[in-house]
Structures are given as C-alpha cells and as structure tokens.
Amino acid sequence: MRKILIAGNWKMHKTQAESQEFLQAFIPEITNTNIDPDEERGIILCPTFTSLGLMSKTLHGSRVRLGAQNIHWEDSGAYTGEVSGAMLTELGVSYAIVGHSERRLYFGETDETVNLRLKAAQRHTLIPILCVGETKAQRDAGKVEAIIENQLQKALVDIDQSNLVIAYEPVWAIGTGDTCEAKEANRVIGFIRSQLTNADVSIQYGGSVKPSNVDEIMAQPEIDGALVGGASLEAASFARLVNYQL
Numbered sequence: 546m547r548k549i550l551i552a553g554n555w556k557m558h559k560t561q562a563e564s565q566e567f568l569q570a571f572i573p574e575i576t577n578t579n580i581d582p583d584e585e586r587g588i589i590l591c592p593t594f595t596s597l598g599l600m601s602k603t604l605h606g607s608r609v610r611l612g613a614q615n616i617h618w619e620d621s622g623a624y625t626g627e628v629s630g631a632m633l634t635e636l637g638v639s640y641a642i643v644g645h646s647e648r649r650l651y652f653g654e655t656d657e658t659v660n661l662r663l664k665a666a667q668r669h670t671l672i673p674i675l676c677v678g679e680t681k682a683q684r685d686a687g688k689v690e691a692i693i694e695n696q697l698q699k700a701l702v703d704i705d706q707s708n709l710v711i712a713y714e715p716v717w718a719i720g721t722g723d724t725c726e727a728k729e730a731n732r733v734i735g736f737i738r739s740q741l742t743n744a745d746v747s748i749q750y751g752g753s754v755k756p757s758n759v760d761e762i763m764a765q766p767e768i769d770g771a772l773v774g775g776a777s778l779e780a781a782s783f784a785r786l787v788n789y790q791l
C-alpha cells in the first residue's frame with residue numbers, strides 16, 4: 546500500500562537551538578493528526594546534519610521520523626565534508642534525500658552519483674527519497690517526460706523499489722512560489738509511476754507547497770505526499786501541511 550509522507554526539507558536553515566524551538570511548538574500540533582492505519586500520515590523532518598543528533602533524542606518515542614539531506618556512497622574514507630550511512634543510522638535517521646535539484650545544480654550531483662547514493666542508503670536500511678524533475682527550459686521545450694524517464698532509468702539501476710520514495714520536484718517550482726498546478730503534478734506523478742516496477746512506491750510532490758495549496762495537492766489521486774522547503778521552517782505552517790484537509 547502506498548504510504549502518505551509529508552516531509553520537511555530544512556536545507557541550510559536552523560541551528561540546534563532553533564531546531565529544538567521548532568519541535569517544542571510543532572509536536573503539540575500533531576497530536577490529532579490522522580493516525581488511522583489505512584491513512585496514516587508519515588511525518589518526516591530533514592534538518593541539517595548538525596541538528597540530527599539532538600532532534601533524534603527529542604523525537605524519541607514520537608511519530609516524527611528523521612531524514613538526512615544527503616548521504617555518501619562509501620561507508621568511510623577520505624571524502625572531506627561527506628557523511629556515511631552508518632553515521633546517520635547511529636543517530637536514528639530513517640530517510641535520506643538523494644539527488645535534490647540543489648545538489649545537482651550547485652554541487653555537481655549526477656545521475657550516476659545519485660544511483661550510488663541510493664544504493665548506499667538502501668545498504669544501510671535508510672529509505673531514500675529520490676528527487677527528479679525538469680527545469681523551466683526543459684518544460685518549455687516539451688521534454689518533461691523524456692527528462693524524467695532518463696533521470697529514473699539512470700538513478701534506479703539495481704535499486705530495490707520496495708524500499709524507495711520518489712519526489713517529483715519541478716525545478717522551476719522550488720523556492721519560487723510558483724507551484725506546479727495540482728492536476729499537472731498529478732499527471733507527471735502518474736507518468737513516474739508508469740515507469741516503475743513496484744506500484745506501491747510513494748511519490749511526493751515538491752515545489753512551493755504551502756498552507757494555501759496543500760489541500761488541493763493532497764486531494765490528487767496520484768500524489769502520496771509532499772516534500773516541503775520554505776513552508777516547513779515554521780511550526781504552525783508545517784503543522785498545517787501535515788494536517789491537510791480533504
């Protein structure tokens with residue numbers, strides 16, 4: 546069964562103290578969030594590496610799961626600035642975002658390194674959240690399906706699709722306030738599903754999800770959740786997203 550997953554990607558925001566402050570305000574807001582096993586809403590927070598340890602302690606016993614924003618493909622070695630799967634699982638991390646467009650754009654991430662990182666996540670029993678999506682120029686050129694098909698084909702070589710989440714994140718909609726129309730996001734996510742061998746993979750939409758559009762996005766039949774940047778930084782706003790109404 547496809548799981549509903551609402552994830553906050555904090556990017557390079559929040560010190561440990563600010564992360565704790567967020568949790569103090571956020572946790573009371575989710576006590577009534579739908580926990581019906583058939584429709585349970587998974588809640589994930591992906592803070593910076595430096596906040597993971599403390600947040601893991603604070604969240605112990607809660608229903609909020611932690612995700613990392615990246616993971617290196619080797620288990621250890623001379624890779625300055627990188628973090629391995631074992632370092633994440635030791636902190637109680639359950640998910641890892643892989644191939645976010647900001648990593649692809651600013652840090653030289655390629656489809657090949659995305660594949661290696663996905664494999665490392667699965668090897669360490671982390672569930673990877675694979676991000677795919679087209680740029681504005683690619684969309685304008687009518688290449689949405691071709692780009693996504695190519696990203697998926699290369700990323701998913703030898704990947705176990707029973708232990709995978711995908712986020713459709715059109716690059717032009719990230720941090721711009723310019724949301725992809727809910728029906729169009731639904732259509733592209735249907736296309737992504739048609740490329741997979743496992744029909745139960747949860748597929749999120751990401752890109753300017755906010756309290757004013759989350760209900761419409763989550764009402765779409767193909768969309769299983771959201772990966773949220775800006776609107777996850779404030780507790781009341783992220784709580785409203787998690788508590789979306791159908």
Ligand code: PGA
Nearest residue numbers: 719720752753773774775
């Ligand atoms: P945004 O970011 O919600 O700020 O557009 C989404 C993301 O980068 O995952």
